[in-house]
Amino acid sequence: MDKPQQHRDAEIQQAIDHYLQARQAILALGREVPERIGGNDNIIGRIGEFIGLRFLEALGQQPSMMSGSSNPGFDLEEGGQRTQVKAITHENRRGRSVRLTPGWTQFLLMELGEHYTPERIGVLTLVQQERAMEDGFAKIATPIVSLTMLGPKGLISRYGRVYSRDELNALGI
DSSP states (O other): OOOGGGTTHHHHHHHHHHHHHHHHHHHHHHHHOHHHHOSSSOHHHHHHHHHHHHHHHHTTOOOEEOSSSOOSSOSEEETTEEEEEEEEETTOTTOEEEEOOTTOSEEEEEEEOGGGOEEEEEEEEHHHHHHHHHTTSOOOSSOEEEGGGGSTTSHHHHHSEEEOHHHHHHTTO
């Protein structure tokens, strides 16, 4: 007889198998179309960069995804504009990520909700961040990325632009 905590083991194993199959499909697509969903083995990062690419294209930009698995300070590039993309999912209970890495001229922060659908996307330029530092609002050039940046008192809300779910829907994102 199964122990009480084991009665859903088959269901758990099936979910793990589905996750691994989806992960392998994303990695395979990354090998086939690296310019759309390439990158390292951080699947959330790849998803964020793909959404960021589509978002910037909807705004009229034409960035290219950087080749290789790791680039200092940016993920997308168009001419001299270098975009760093950070995605934070609702699974991240603290709503925090890593430090912002120098090298970018445009920063995208996205909050990914259910099914990794973007709830909000914030855009901040380096010039806007420098202005926040001059004003004393931002204390350092390499803050820890947090969803609070998208909130009403946050860095991106005050100095950049935050796109709401409705605005993202209107853009087809």
